[in-house]
Amino acid sequence: MLKSVDLLHYMQPDPETVAPTDSLFKAMDIILREGISGLCVVDQQHRLLGVLSEMDCLQTILSCTYNDVCNLGSVADYMTTDVDVVQRHADVVNVAELMLKNSRRRMPVVENGILVGQVTCRRLLRAVRDFNRNAV
Template identity: 50%
Template sequence: MLQSVNLRDYMLPNPAKVHPEDNIMDAMKVITDSRISGVCVVDDDANLVGILSEMDCLRAILGAVYNNSNTGVVREYMAKDNLVVAHPNEDIVDVAQDMLKKNKRRRPVVENGKLIGQITCRQLLIAVVKFKQ
């Protein structure tokens, strides 16, 4: 059904992203307005430094309510350790299998240290539909 293809052909170029010092409420607006489940976090030089998910945002909001405090900034809640990324020339089937194995819905695509795209479950489904036609 799905032949091996280059990830670059199916990744989302220029994915939604936020800065680590952005307010968590602003990041939530990016997530909700874009209708996505998470965003890449990049520094001023477009280096990937983290991933912020809907669950991270929910954790921030509930923590603020519980502590009667402000929500804070993205860097306080983003996942930043052991980030798994893909290279644009990787095989899409290999990436899909690894995403399933690790139960991850998205994978940032990095080239020369810079975020250049993202592959998501939806992009993988689009690839399958395209090959069926």
């Protein structure tokens, strides 16, 4: 059985982050090194400002290639600022439904605007798998 439906038990604490002033290449290096699909963008107080996905990076690089002009700027130039977020004590099932409804692979977890974690489809899959293993 699920040990809890509280997201706190399934979220990833301290996800990889970048600053909005970091270069896009730095962000890509982190994504590749860590084998993740995106990064949370935070300010110096760790307030969530947006997200940068590997798809954002890929789209930018391809655009540079096709246009023969590659003057990459900072993360702030490419990040998504309209971000769905959840609270750390949200219900896992509600979070999963929201992720499916909005086609999200990951969602930042915030408390009072401060990034405290991230939930991913992979983490939710583990929770469901564990639930099914224990239910049999």
